[in-house]
Amino acid sequence: MGQLSWPVEGPLTSLPALLAAPLSDTAGRLLAHLIRYSPFYVETVLVLLLVRRALLTRQSAAPRWLRWERRLSGFSRRRGLAVATVGVLALAGRAALALLLPTPEPGISDEFSYLLAADTFASGHLANPPHPMWVHFETMHVNQHPTYASMYPPAQGMVLALGQTLFGRPWWGVWLSSGLMCAALCWMLQGWLPPLWAFLGGLLAVLRLGLFSYWAGSYWGGAVAAIGGALVLGALARIRRRPRAIHAALLAFGAGLLAASRPYEGLLLCIPASVAAVAWTRGRQRTLGPAGVVLLAAAAALGYYNWRVTGDPLRMPYQVNREAYPGGRYFVWDPPPADANYRHASMNDFYVRWQKQRAEAAGSLAGFLANGAGNLGVFWVFFLGPALTVPLVAAYPVVRDRRTRFLAVTGAVCAAGLAANIWFYPHYAAPATVLIYALVLQSLRHVRFARGRRSPAVLATLGIPALCLAMAGVRLAAQPLSRFLTQDHPAAWYNAPPGNLQRAAVLRQLEQLDGRHLVLVRYSPRHNWFEEWVYNRADIDRAKVVWAHEMDEPHNRELLAYFAGRKAWLMEPDETPPRLSAYPSDPQR
Numbered sequence: 001m002g003q004l005s006w007p008v009e010g011p012l013t014s015l016p017a018l019l020a021a022p023l024s025d026t027a028g029r030l031l032a033h034l035i036r037y038s039p040f041y042v043e044t045v046l047v048l049l050l051v052r053r054a055l056l057t058r059q060s061a062a063p064r065w066l067r068w069e070r071r072l073s074g075f076s077r078r079r080g081l082a083v084a085t086v087g088v089l090a091l092a093g094r095a096a097l098a099l100l101l102p103t104p105e106p107g108i109s110d111e112f113s114y115l116l117a118a119d120t121f122a123s124g125h126l127a128n129p130p131h132p133m134w135v136h137f138e139t140m141h142v143n144q145h146p147t148y149a150s151m152y153p154p155a156q157g158m159v160l161a162l163g164q165t166l167f168g169r170p171w172w173g174v175w176l177s178s179g180l181m182c183a184a185l186c187w188m189l190q191g192w193l194p195p196l197w198a199f200l201g202g203l204l205a206v207l208r209l210g211l212f213s214y215w216a217g218s219y220w221g222g223a224v225a226a227i228g229g230a231l232v233l234g235a236l237a238r239i240r241r242r243p244r245a246i247h248a249a250l251l252a253f254g255a256g257l258l259a260a261s262r263p264y265e266g267l268l269l270c271i272p273a274s275v276a277a278v279a280w281t282r283g284r285q286r287t288l289g290p291a292g293v294v295l296l297a298a299a300a301a302l303g304y305y306n307w308r309v310t311g312d313p314l315r316m317p318y319q320v321n322r323e324a325y326p327g328g329r330y331f332v333w334d335p336p337p338a339d340a341n342y343r344h345a346s347m348n349d350f351y352v353r354w355q356k357q358r359a360e361a362a363g364s365l366a367g368f369l370a371n372g373a374g375n376l377g378v379f380w381v382f383f384l385g386p387a388l389t390v391p392l393v394a395a396y397p398v399v400r401d402r403r404t405r406f407l408a409v410t411g412a413v414c415a416a417g418l419a420a421n422i423w424f425y426p427h428y429a430a431p432a433t434v435l436i437y438a439l440v441l442q443s444l445r446h447v448r449f450a451r452g453r454r455s456p457a458v459l460a461t462l463g464i465p466a467l468c469l470a471m472a473g474v475r476l477a478a479q480p481l482s483r484f485l486t487q488d489h490p491a492a493w494y495n496a497p498p499g500n501l502q503r504a505a506v507l508r509q510l511e512q513l514d515g516r517h518l519v520l521v522r523y524s525p526r527h528n529w530f531e532e533w534v535y536n537r538a539d540i541d542r543a544k545v546v547w548a549h550e551m552d553e554p555h556n557r558e559l560l561a562y563f564a565g566r567k568a569w570l571m572e573p574d575e576t577p578p579r580l581s582a583y584p585s586d587p588q589r
Contacts, residue, residue: 126309200444387467414431518566527574
């Protein structure tokens with residue numbers, strides 16, 4: 001996994017620098033660039049061919065496309081069956097891909113933190129007591145005090161714990177949540193758009209999010225928050241037509257799910273939704289009463305979780321982590337972080353050399369604008385790309401459309417809130433996924449029924465979903481070459497990062513040996529701080545393999561004495577290949 005750059009390098013940001021390279025290097029680097037971002041360029045070419053075909057299509061060519069449209073329209077009117085079909089397609093498709101795409105290994109620090117939460121929940125606990133040797137186990141995005149726990153809200157960890165408990169692997173929780181996300185998105189769209197367009201939106205979500213994206217191919221999250229957003233806006237659409245208590249309760253449940261997954265971004269979505277819900281129910285207590293009960297239950301559950309992890313119902317684990325490990329600013333209004341001394345060089349590099357410096361660079365107006373442009377590019381490549389950008393030629397009519405005007409306003413609120421966040425990854429915008437798809441589908445409807453362009457419009461209606469299906473085939477066919485695809489950042493829909501395969505291989509090797517093991521990790525000065533190796537199970541003392549930072553000699557002797565019954569190993573991950581050897585000072589040698 002390569003080092004991240006900021007703004008994140010992508011096909012559009014790296015090409016100018018590539019062309020400016022010395023002429024002798026340009027040809028080889030250009031070839032490597034084209035291979036690395038080949039799905040993006042293939043998609044661009046297919047979009048241009050589709051637009052050309054649509055513009056040149058004769059009127060007589062329309063009936064063939066209209067027949068497909070009528071067939072899909074008839075099926076999609078069976079709303080429950082359409083939702084179930086989308087969910088089953090997502091689950092079956094991703095399960096089938098498991099034959100070619102092995103179960104992913106964690107690689108990003110966030111993933112290890114979520115997996116710690118999953119292991120904790122699967123063991124029947126909400127948090128773990130601090131370990132006596134905790135200074136050796138410090139790592140990014142994990143709290144060591146007042147409890148040993150993930151710093152993140154609990155929803156993603158609970159989904160992973162479900163997969164670990166039911167199927168033996170946390171990834172199956174990701175698989176299940178991805179299928180539910182696609183089904184929930186279709187259900188939400190049925191509330192705002194005609195059945196055909198809702199069904200097409202569900203199919204697009206399967207192809208773009210449910211198969212190859214890092215939401216379905218890592219432990220980093222995205223699907224759970226997208227489900228919460230779908231429940232909020234899907235219930236709101238039904239409240240708008242006919243206020244009912246069940247829909248108000250579903251809206252509140254979705255809001256609770258957002259609070260337990262992406263609280264800040266979820267709040268951006270819930271503020272306009274709550275105002276609209278109150279206005280459209282006209283303050284009917286019988287309708288809003290169940291929503292209040294659900295919200296109180298969600299608040300009590302989150303408060304109890306915070307209390308068990310931090311000792312304070314109103315204090316989130318995230319706050320504890322930021323105070324223990326002050327790094328860069330997260331929002332434009334944050335004050336500069338306090339200086340901190342870290343015990344381990346890898347953590348100092350992560351929090352000071354990367355987070356703090358990058359946030360300071362975004363503090364000026366020019367830096368903020370450059371940072372925002374990079375964030376916008378990441379957003380566009382992941383959620384839209386060339387294919388889903390085509391319908392946006394009708395974006396202005398969508399803003400004026402009474403059917404979706406509220407969604408456009410809510411999207412503007414979410415965009416403004418995300419712009420205040422210095423950092424951005426696509427799962428930050430997961431609560432607004434349904435907004436994005438609703439606006440794209442409504443734009444496509446306006447293209448379809450544009451006056452005087454019947455044949456090209458019909459071609460675009462089914463041509464864009466067909467193009468996305470073709471791109472899924474291209475990505476599948478290119479799987480043997482996937483090691484050449486970009487792996488440094490999961491910004492594109494076709495990217496399924498492999499994770500830290502070297503650490504996973506060492507872990508499997510040690511788990512196959514007899515006895516229990518202690519691995520002391522020694523980094524070199526050139527270590528990439530994004531490739532942290534020191535992560536552990538929830539119950540460290542009972543784990544077969546324990547990972548620890550190598551420190552000075554007194555601390556190491558203390559650690560070896562505490563784990564006296566284990567075989568001690570020295571792990572040097574920056575060697576080529578990574579080197580595992582018996583620890584020199586191990587009394588068990």
